[in-house]
Amino acid sequence: MQSPPPPAKRRREVKDNEDAPSAASDADADRISALPDDVLHRILSPLPAHEVVRTCVLARRWRDVWRSAPAVRVTAAGGWWDTATEINAFLDGLLRLRRRGGDGDDSRLESFVLDLDAADLGFAGYLPGTVNEQHISRALRRAVRHNIRVLRLRLRSFQERMLLVLPDRPFVSRHLTTLELTHVSVTSGILDFSECPSLVDLTMNRCYIIARISSLSLNRLIFRDCALCDIRIYMSLPGIRLLEITLHSGRAPLFFESMPLLESATVVLRYGCDDRWGCYGYIRSDGMKIFSLLERLSEATNLCLFAHPGMFIFNRDLYWCPTFNKLKTLELNDWCVDSDLYALFYFLQHSPVLEMLTLHLSKVRKDSFQTTGSYKPLGQLASDRLKKIEINHYEFFDERVRKIFKILSTYVTPLQVYMSARCELIIPLLMLLFCILSKYI
Template sequence: MFPRAKMRKMSAASSGRVKIGDLPEDLLRRVVSLLSARQAVQTSALSRRWRHLWRSAPLLRIVPDEGFQTVRGLNEFVKHLLLLRDGAAPLDACVINFYCCEFDSYRYPSSDEPDVGLWLRHAVSRGAQLIRVEVYVEDEPVCLPDLPLVSNHLRVLDLRLVEIKDSLVDFSGCPSLEHLKFQGGFINARRISSPSVKHLIIDGSGFNRKFRTRISTPGLISLELEFWGSTPLLEGMPLLVTASVNLDHECRDRCANTEFWDCGDPECDDCDVMVSDGDGCVLLQGLSGATTLELTTESRVFMFRRDLMWCPIFSKLKTLLVNEWFMTSNMSGLACLLEHSPIVEKLTLQLSKEPRNFVEIEDSDKPCKQAFLFKNLNIVEIKCQEGDERVKKILKILSQNGIPLAKINVLQTKRRPRRKLSTVVHIILCLDI
């Protein structure tokens, strides 16, 4: 007669059903990794087999749940968690993700700072290949320790809503790092450097307004750059393939009086261009090796127009997208870019929905450059809103410079009709707002 446990397994196998307890331990560890750190520890109460699985789970997720009411309680828990983890077990990934405002006692930050730096160093020392840190604080971001990361295993680093200083962004000690992302937060460093990073995203992060942060990533393949504060200086990126740079109204390099970088007003703080790095390109030189390039900016941000004074040769560029910043008299800025892009095949001109906020093209019959500058273009796309009068002027200047109208596609978006005030009031009343 078979033992009951064996009979249950045979019955489950014959019915085609597999219980979670029948899975091998490697799979069970991955199941535990899907839980928060606190929930993973609680699985030790399920049975003797589950007692120590959490100690060697390949993914560590430090996130708050209903078990923590204070930052201090979370700090104490994680400290003991890290001490009790199996030191020989590899850690594939570590995710630190919480909002400090979720805790009752975070109104006293001096006594209850989250130990994010300690957790980050632990993940690095355990050979984590992926690390993501996202810690939201209402007043000021949590400042990570100003210490370099040293790891032969780290491949992906994603830092969100935290403050970063100099030593932390020196990634010379991380030869395997390929994906680097900064989202939100503040980069208070004079230099970001990595010989191995291939993909860099800076999305909504801030840079110090008193100096330019230099970005040295010679192995970079793709770049996405959108920020506030001073424009960072891009060093050479010979392997760059795709790049997207957006300079919005929060960029430091702008002027409310002019579209260029010197309005002539000695009291204008906006025109205080930092010259500590000397003359030369800030952005375009580093982007000159790209095959696909998007350059968009708010009209008063002058960085692209300033960089054209030292415009490099874009010897590999085939696809180019720009918005209104090129729209000076006869589009001389655009002509300069095309002159320095000998093999460009597709050009997209993206016009905003609010043309009154931008510089209008002056009407002139004089071509801006000789026609041969544009002979390699196969297609030009103009994206605009229906009825945009600027399109006529653009078509005129392009045709004067050797681009047949047959190669130009105008993609218009229909304007949304404005609702009458009585209609809006009727809708609000119907919604009972």
């Protein structure tokens, strides 16, 4: 019979057996849960909100982490909701149950993004709908009350003419700096930013705008593929630095004050705009001008003006004789290239520091550009810095390009002209040249 081990040895064996489970538990420990809250928040913030909320069931440590994440992004990706009632209930409870932090609090909500794509929803007909619109509007207002800095509403793939109508009430927030709206109809209340003194960035995509915009703090304004109402809209943006306006219908906006800080401006007027006829809202009843669009844009350093050839507004503004004293880069399209090249040469004669000119020319009808006349500029061109002209044109053999180059080369020496053509004839000509050369090789 084997004798038992001595007491000291037995104590060592017991101690070793007790340490073995401890080592195994360390290997299987939840190291992610041991991370500090700010690291967990950085992990959760890019995820969809419904996935973030689900983390509350992982462990006791995760129960309230989602309530203090600094960014919330609500999306329908993955077909999570099957009915409008489900998504509305989620929107109502998301911010209501969230922890509300103050200035300097780590739990403060910084960004709220509501990004809904109709293709991701598990049902049809969410918008338009009065009840559903009220839930979306309530979620936006509740987010603003959390003192957020960034607010984005993106509605995609919904019916083109069925826009979300937001209540005619202004946002009130001294913290809001960035606002983005997509597929929304906005009125005067929404666009009155007098109660948002920190707002510097406003972006609107595919929106219908029926009221003036006023802001003392706004630095960046972008309209992408928007529509303005038939009555001309006025804007008051004395602090604007970057301006991008692309309209597919309505009338071009006008500005009350000058914009001395303006650095870059882009205005694109597509075929559906109403500035092809008349000048309603542009000239007073007694015949005196109120102010011109180009006159307000004359402070820009970089300027891009695109319009359908039938638009009158740019050509009309040239008669008010604005001078572009800061303009260094200029982009124009077909509207400035008529039979006498008046608009093109106006800019060259009234832009004393112009360095770069880019022309985008589309396909031209044979009867739309006559070359029988010749344009004789009055005096020399204003800028002696213009050394480069880039011409992007549709047809390889474009008479307009030849005429522009002939005239400009007389006044600009030396002149570098960069041309790129999008022509149906280039490929057939190259194929023909290849066939010819192949016979002699």
